Amino acid sequence: TSSLTGFGAGKVILLGEHSVVYGYPALAGPLSRGVTARGEPSSKCQLVIPDALMTEQRKVLKAAFARAMAACGEPGVKVSFDTDLPLSMGLGSSGALSVACSRVLLQAAGRKASASEVAAVAWEMEQEFHGTPSGVDHTTSAMEQLILYRRKPGAEQGRAKVVDSPKPLKLVVVMAGARSPTKQTVGALRERQKRWTERYQRIFREIGLLASEGAEAVEEGDLEALGDVMNVNHGLLAALGLSSPGLDDMVHRLRNMGALGAKLTGAGGDGGAVIGLFHDTGPAVHELTRLGIRCFDSQLAGPRAEGTRG
Ligand code: PMV
Numbered sequence: 001t002s003s004l005t006g007f008g009a010g011k012v013i014l015l016g017e018h019s020v021v022y023g024y025p026a027l028a029g030p031l032s033r034g035v036t037a038r039g040e041p042s043s044k045c046q047l048v049i050p051d052a053l054m055t056e057q058r059k060v061l062k063a064a065f066a067r068a069m070a071a072c073g074e075p076g077v078k079v080s081f082d083t084d085l086p087l088s089m090g091l092g093s094s095g096a097l098s099v100a101c102s103r104v105l106l107q108a109a110g111r112k113a114s115a116s117e118v119a120a121v122a123w124e125m126e127q128e129f130h131g132t133p134s135g136v137d138h139t140t141s142a143m144e145q146l147i148l149y150r151r152k153p154g155a156e157q158g159r160a161k162v163v164d165s166p167k168p169l170k171l172v173v174v175m176a177g178a179r180s181p182t183k184q185t186v187g188a189l190r191e192r193q194k195r196w197t198e199r200y201q202r203i204f205r206e207i208g209l210l211a212s213e214g215a216e217a218v219e220e221g222d223l224e225a226l227g228d229v230m231n232v233n234h235g236l237l238a239a240l241g242l243s244s245p246g247l248d249d250m251v252h253r254l255r256n257m258g259a260l261g262a263k264l265t266g267a268g269g270d271g272g273a274v275i276g277l278f279h280d281t282g283p284a285v286h287e288l289t290r291l292g293i294r295c296f297d298s299q300l301a302g303p304r305a306e307g308t309r310g
Pocket of ligand 1: 090
């Protein structure tokens with residue numbers, strides 16, 4: 001057999017991170033950046049773990065791959081991977097890795113690699129990486145479309161509804177500093193909401209409504225309304241204690257550069273990524289790059305110009 005490849009897209013949460021863990025909807029879409037996995041025939045099923053990883057990361061990666069491998073009946077394939085996605089920035093690198101590996105394992109096992117098959121195997125890996133994730137990351141990556149995602153607490157897999165966009169959704173994604181692990185940020189929020197349940201649930205519910213309103217705005221092609229929903233969502237994430245001076249500063253910078261809306265994306269906390277929605281991303285990317293700030297642009301959904309990948 002010749003070599004196999006599988007791509008797992010990174011993801012951006014447009015609306016609804018954190019509240020999605022509590023069963024409310026989130027709006028998320030795929031990035032053109034992600035993880036590419038390659039498989040070579042081998043006598044034993046194995047993952048090539050990059051030398052650069054720390055002992056703890058190697059252990060988690062090995063355990064995660066073992067679960068996916070078992071789910072696919074341990075086909076004879078040696079899997080390696082590389083990525084062009086910034087890591088630990090809330091851009092779904094672990095979900096993307098899970099999806100990329102799952103695609104290669106399913107192909108090697110001679111099984112169908114449909115989005116739902118891929119998501120089911122990737123879910124095995126994600127649980128090892130994140131404990132009890134909502135599942136929005138690997139589902140967005142496996143479907144490679146803008147989705148409104150919802151997981152009922154306690155349920156195995158969440159449900160995803162594809163959201164069609166008549167307009168191109170163009171984002172600038174900015175890396176606004178190192179952050180602590182998602183598990184930690186999600187865990188600290190869980191402690192606060194246990195203590196002050198009503199107040200926190202009220203805000204989660206409101207963020208869920210924003211995600212649904214945002215999906216409607218996308219379908220109507222109303223980018224101004226979507227931008228406003230993003231701004232309000234950022235305010236509520238800050239109210240939940242999930243922003244930081246660095247993230248807030250970047251949000252305001254993007255708005256001053258003409259963003260229709262800007263917010264933190266992913267787990268937030270003391271760092272991570274910030275997104276801005278723009279009619280034209282060019283000038284903001286140019287200006288941020290000139291200032292030495294790490295960023296890239298990506299089209300999340302909608303019609304694409306000829307010959308572009310987003
Ligand atoms: O790990 P991140 O930064 O991509 O964030 C995942 C989104 C959360 O809602 C914070 C957690 C989850 O499981 O959905």
